[in-house]
Amino acid sequence: MSKKYLFLSIVLLGALVLAACGGGGQQGAESIKIGGLFDMSGPTSDVSTPYGNAIIDYVKWLNEQGGINGHPIDLIWNDYAYKVDQAEQFYSQYVNEGVVAIQGWGTGDTEALRSKVAADKIPYMSASYSANLVKDINEAPYNFLIGVTYSDQAIIAIQWAIDDWKASGHDGMPKVALIHHDSPFGESPVADAKAFAESKGVGFTHLAMPKGATDYVAELAQIKDFGANYVIVHTTSSPTAVLIKDAVNQGMTKDVKFINLNWCADEIFIDLAGDAAEGVYGTLPFTPPSDPVPGHEAPAKWLKDHGSSLEEAGLHYVQGWWTMAVMAEGIKRVLDQGKPVTGENLKAALETIRNFDTQGVTAPVTFTPQSHRGTTALRIYQVQGGKWVRVSDFVSAP
Incomplete structure (x- = not known):
C-alpha cells in the first residue's frame, strides 16, 4: 500500500473511532462550572436537603439530555451547615475553581456574600427570598430571586x-x-x-x-x-x-x-x-405536588426512574428543580448568542427573561436590568x- 493510501486509511479509521466513542459535534464541549451551597446537616436541613437534592438531580437530568447546547454542567457543591463563615470559605474556593454562577441557600450567608458576588461578577440565586437582596439593584446587582420575597x-x-x-x-x-x-x-x-x-x-x-x-x-x-x-x-x-x-x-x-x-x-x-x-x-410561591401542574412532570419522572416519587421528595424539591431550571435558561441564552459563558454575560442574559413559563409551578418569572425580583405573585x-x-x-x- 502506498504512503498516500496508508495515510487516508489511518484518517478514516480515526474518524470512525471518534464517532464510535461519541466524538464530534458538541460532544467535547467545555463544561460550565456552577457552585452550590446547601445546608444538609445544619438547623435548616429539614427544608434545605430536598431543595439541594433537587438542584443536584436537575443537573444530572440536564446532562443526561446532552447538557445545554452540548455543554455539560459541572456542579461543585458543599454542605455548609448554615454557617456563614463556612459559606464564605466555600465561596472563595468556588471562585478560585472558576465557577460562573452559584446556587446558594440561607439569608445570613447570601447577604454576607452580596458585596463579594457583585465585585466578582458572579450571578447568585439562593433560596433566601430576603427583600434586602432586591430592593436596590445597585447594592446587589448579581443577586436573582425566583421566589416571592x-x-x-x-x-x-x-x-x-x-x-x-x-x-x-x-x-x-x-x-x-x-x-x-x-x-x-x-x-x-x-x-x-x-x-x-x-x-x-x-x-x-x-x-x-x-x-x-x-x-x-x-x-x-x-x-x-x-x-x-x-x-x-x-x-x-x-x-x-x-x-x-x-x-x-x-x-x-x-x-x-x-x-x-x-x-x-x-x-x-x-x-x-x-x-x-x-x-x-x-x-x-411554588405549587406543591398535592396540586399537580405540568411543571411537576419532569422531576416526577426523574424521581420515579430513580426509585422515589415527587410526593416523597416534596414541595421544596420542586422549588430547587425550577430554580436551577431558570439559571439553565439564562445559560442557554448566552450560548444561543454565541458568547462565552461568563458571569457578566449570564447576568445580561438573565435580565432578558420575560414571563418565563415554569409550567404552573410559579407565576411567570421576569428579570430586567432594573429588577431581579423574579415574581411577586403566589397562591x-x-x-x-x-x-x-x-x-x-x-x-x-x-
Missing part, C-alpha cells in the same frame, strides 16, 4: 387577613402577630410587614422563636395577651409543627388563624404536626385532609 409574602398574608376579617363580618381591622425564626432569615420581613400593617390600621406585633426551644407556650401566651386574630409564622417546618401543636393544645386555633410563610408551608410541616395542621393556611393554600389545597388564584403584594 419574605416581605411580599408577609404583606400578602396581612392583606389576606384584612379581607378574611371583613368577609367574616367583623368591623374595624384585625390584629396580626408575626412569629419568626431568630436569625436574619426570620427578621427579614419584619420591618416591611410592620410598615404595611400600620398603614392599614392593623394592630401588629412580632416576636422571635427562641433557639433550641422544646415548646412555644410562653410565646403563644404573649400572642394571646396581644389579642391576635391572625398569626403569621416565618420559620422552618420542624419548629412550626411544635408551635401549632401547642396552639391546638391551648385551644387557640378555634379563634385564631395561622398563616405559614413558604419555608414552613410544606409536607414536612403536615407530617410533623399531624392533625394539628388541619386548617392552617400557607403562602406558597394561598390551606391544609385540608392532610394536604395543601389551593384556596386562591395568584395574588400579588399591593
Whole structure:
C-alpha cells in the first residue's frame, strides 16, 4: 500500500473511532462550572436537603439530555451547615475553581456574600427570598430571586387577613402577630410587614422563636395577651409543627388563624404536626405536588426512574428543580448568542427573561436590568385532609 493510501486509511479509521466513542459535534464541549451551597446537616436541613437534592438531580437530568447546547454542567457543591463563615470559605474556593454562577441557600450567608458576588461578577440565586437582596439593584446587582420575597409574602398574608376579617363580618381591622425564626432569615420581613400593617390600621406585633426551644407556650401566651386574630409564622417546618401543636393544645386555633410563610408551608410541616395542621393556611410561591401542574412532570419522572416519587421528595424539591431550571435558561441564552459563558454575560442574559413559563409551578418569572425580583405573585393554600389545597388564584403584594 502506498504512503498516500496508508495515510487516508489511518484518517478514516480515526474518524470512525471518534464517532464510535461519541466524538464530534458538541460532544467535547467545555463544561460550565456552577457552585452550590446547601445546608444538609445544619438547623435548616429539614427544608434545605430536598431543595439541594433537587438542584443536584436537575443537573444530572440536564446532562443526561446532552447538557445545554452540548455543554455539560459541572456542579461543585458543599454542605455548609448554615454557617456563614463556612459559606464564605466555600465561596472563595468556588471562585478560585472558576465557577460562573452559584446556587446558594440561607439569608445570613447570601447577604454576607452580596458585596463579594457583585465585585466578582458572579450571578447568585439562593433560596433566601430576603427583600434586602432586591430592593436596590445597585447594592446587589448579581443577586436573582425566583421566589416571592419574605416581605411580599408577609404583606400578602396581612392583606389576606384584612379581607378574611371583613368577609367574616367583623368591623374595624384585625390584629396580626408575626412569629419568626431568630436569625436574619426570620427578621427579614419584619420591618416591611410592620410598615404595611400600620398603614392599614392593623394592630401588629412580632416576636422571635427562641433557639433550641422544646415548646412555644410562653410565646403563644404573649400572642394571646396581644389579642391576635391572625398569626403569621416565618420559620422552618420542624419548629412550626411544635408551635401549632401547642396552639391546638391551648385551644387557640378555634379563634385564631395561622398563616405559614413558604419555608414552613410544606409536607414536612403536615407530617410533623399531624392533625394539628388541619386548617392552617400557607403562602406558597411554588405549587406543591398535592396540586399537580405540568411543571411537576419532569422531576416526577426523574424521581420515579430513580426509585422515589415527587410526593416523597416534596414541595421544596420542586422549588430547587425550577430554580436551577431558570439559571439553565439564562445559560442557554448566552450560548444561543454565541458568547462565552461568563458571569457578566449570564447576568445580561438573565435580565432578558420575560414571563418565563415554569409550567404552573410559579407565576411567570421576569428579570430586567432594573429588577431581579423574579415574581411577586403566589397562591394561598390551606391544609385540608392532610394536604395543601389551593384556596386562591395568584395574588400579588399591593
